[in-house]
Amino acid sequence: MALTLPEFPLPALRRWRPGLLLSRLMSAAKTAASMPLGAQQLRRQRTSTLLSLAGVTSSLLVIFAQLGIERAVYDSGVRLHRSVIADLLLVPAGFKSLQLHAEVPVAMTDIVSADPGVEGTSPLWFGVMSMSHAGMPTPRRLAWYAIDVERPAIDVPGLRENLYKLRVVRRILFDRDSRPYFGDLAEVAGRGEEVPVLGPPDNRLLLREMFVVGTVAIGPNVVNDGAVVISEGTMSEVFGSWWTDRPAFIGITLAPGADLLKTRESLNRAVAGRGEVITRQEFEARERAYWSRETPVGYITDVSFIMGLMIGMVFIYYAQYQIIRFYLPEYAILKSLGYDWWFFLCMIGQIGAAIITPAFLVGFALARLVYGVAEAALHLGMSMGMREMVVSLVASLIMTVVSSLFALRRLWKVDPIMLFE
Amino acid sequence: MPTDHHVLGPAVVEAIDIHHHYGDGAQRVDVLFDINLQIREGELLIVTGPSGSGKTTLLTILGTMRRPSQGVLRLLGADVTNMQGAGLDALRNRIRFLFQKRNLLSSLTALQNVIAGVSTTPLSDPAWNEPRARHLLGMLGLGDKADAWPDELSGGQQQRVAIARVMIGLPDLIIADEPTSALDRVAGRLVVDQLKDLAMRAKCAVVLSTHDERIFDVASRRLHIEDGRCFEVPIHYH
Structure with a gap:
């Protein structure tokens, strides 16, 4: 059998050279x-x-x-942190997480306010409680955030338009993004109806009555099924007046033109270890770090x-x-x-x-x-x-x-x- | 077909005083002794010998797959006895093997198998590899089998695809280990004729080991190995 080799143009034979990897x-x-x-x-x-x-x-x-x-x-752990409307925050020294329930002495507000770079302060109180209403088979645990109605430290959807309702004690705003365990509470309250709910028991084991008068949107986290926003007055009446002295943090609004870092440095010197002034970013980062490293x-x-x-x-x-x-x-x-x-x-x-x-x-x-x-x-x-x-x-x-x-x-x-x- | 050394080209392979053994000490087994050999372009050398005589060892040494224990091996003029690394890889690219069986990649079509023979060489050109492979398959009577899987081909057809793969790389040395032993007489004859033709036209050297006496006549020379020693045997052309 005769073979004819293919007559295709063949490229010139290249010299071998070591190629790069x-x-x-x-x-x-x-x-x-x-x-x-x-x-x-x-x-x-x-x-x-x-x-x-x-x-x-x-x-x-x-x-x-x-x-x-x-x-x-x-x-979910930093949802509230993102809604803080302060430039700086005074938190307990060595702050890690809101969930640890550490507190700042409210007297620190005077020290902070004395700094010329500070325009105002807004404390926020935080705790957890159980709550139930007529449509729920069992009470569920939720977080409560107490604010100074005149100077709220947070801004969450639904808060501004319902803020005035919190001036009346025992009136609360329910978190409509809470888990579904609370039945139609958010829906009924959203229609403007006042819904009576039962909070934690008092010293006589009687459940404290409160009224949901509107809704906000915060969202639950891993440990709480939902949240409510209440006023400082409601907090004092329901949980006791000693809470007023123990906010979870104090939001600090700077005066126009004040330098953030310099003011922070000056405030930290002023509080002298009785608290710690941090930025909002740090506040969020510490909470995240806590969840990722310490839980x-x-x-x-x-x-x-x-x-x-x-x-x-x-x-x-x-x-x-x-x-x-x-x-x-x-x-x-x-x-x-x-x-x-x-x-x-x-x-x-x-x-x-x-x-x-x-x-x-x-x-x-x-x-x-x-x-x-x-x-x-x-x-x-x-x-x-x-x-x-x-x-x-x-x-x-x-x-x-x-x-x-x-x-x-x-x-x-x-x-x-x-x-x- | 008489051997005609003076029309053959320069030496492709030179083996000088090759000696090879396996194991050491008490386990040492000597398999090749004083092999002196020169294979030129266009030459088809048939290596015969009984099983265990050292045929395969010689083929693997000539194919640079195994380093001889002693002696010198030159391939295309270069001493490859102690060569390593990329230099040796480049020379190995100019050698092609044809085995008794298991020549083809079962997961590639006949055409893809042929192209696989050129992809690593400097001849590779994506635009031409396929037409060239199709041309070779057509030339070997397998034009209509280009897209067939190896298991759809007969033993003879598989060997011809393997030859096409050898041809496409234009090697300088082809080492064929009993390529006809699994084929019938007609298919076997076709395969060795093609190898002979390839040696002559493509000017490459072919070393073919076999037990099949019916194909001795295609050889330019015949080398017989027995107990590790080789000697040339005259060929009787019919």
Whole structure:
């Protein structure tokens, strides 16, 4: 049989020269991309591929869930912090979280007000109580925020228009974003009706009666099912006048033109360790830090995130390992054809990418569903944001790269000599 | 077909006093002794010998897959005996192997298998790789099988796809390890004829190990190995 060699223009033979790592990697990636080997091999190894897909999807779902829970816990923990309308805050020395119920002596207000850079102060009191009304089977725990009606320290939706109603004692504003345990309370109060509710018992174990006269929007957090806003007067009458002396923080409004940092420095000198003056950003950052570092929530979400990452890696590695094991002689053929480690890394990475891409998309869609269900039940503000997407995408990338590097180790054993045997 | 050394090109492979052993001390087994060999462009060298005689060891040494225990191996004029790294990789790219079986990547079509033979070489050109591969397949009578999977091809067709993959890379040295042993007489003959033609037209050297006496006549020379020692055997052309 006579052969005629193809008469195609052949490029000039290039001299071999050591390439930079990146250029070698790019060239290997290009070659791997033009050869659909990994995807075909995955398609042929149907069982292990499906198992890996399910495993990686589950691990991504765990990661999404952890990120969602983390965001919900941290964000719900600082909802009130974001509504503070002061430039600086006087908080207890070493402040970490409102939930620790540390207090500032109200006498500090005089010291702070004496500073020429300060225009005004507005204290906020914080506590928790149980509350029930006619439509509820059992009382539920909620947070109460007491404000000076003349100088409210916070500005939340619904407060301004209902503020005047708080001048009458025992009148309170209910948080309409509270969890659904409070029945139709928000709806009835929202219509302008006065709804009697029962607060915590007094010394004679009689439940204190209050009246919901309007609604605000704050939102629950992990420990409280909802919130109410009350006046300082109501607080004194319901919980005792000694509370007045113990605000959770004092908001400080600066005089026009006052320098924030200098005033803060001067105030800190003035309070001399009996409190601490911090910015709003610090106030929020400390609360977040408390939730992430000093509560089990932070540890649990971090550990679960790492677990999800590791489980994902194991499942991707499993798919890669199965393919390498099954197609070992074929990788030996590729090696005999001059394919190098960069190519193998790209090929293994291609297999990982073929697993992680559909797994990410399915995990993302399922996570949105889970977020929706969880949000309907918890009202913690769980939502799919850019952070969740980016972090889980980076986690997917880490899973793929690490498992690919481990799988590549397995390919060290490939030797074309095996093809002679 | 008489051997005609003076029309052959320069040496592709030179083995000088090659000696090889496996293991050391009491475990040492000597498998090759004093191998002196020169294979030129356009030459098809058949290596014969009983099982365990050292044929495969010699082929793997010539293919630079194994380093000889002693002696010098030159490939395209370069001493590769102790060569390592990228330099050796570049030279290895000019060698192609044809195995008894398991030549093809089962997850790639015949066409993709052929293209895989050129992608790592400097000849690779994304615009031309596919037409060139199709041309070669057509030339080998497999034009209509380009999109077939290896398991849809017969043993002979698979070997021809493997030959197309060898051809597309325009190698200087082809090492074929019993490429006809799994084929019937007609398919086997076709494969060795193609290898012979390739050696002559593409000016490459072919080293082919076989037990199949029916194909000895395609050889330029025949080398017989027994107990690790080799000697040239005259070929009787029919």
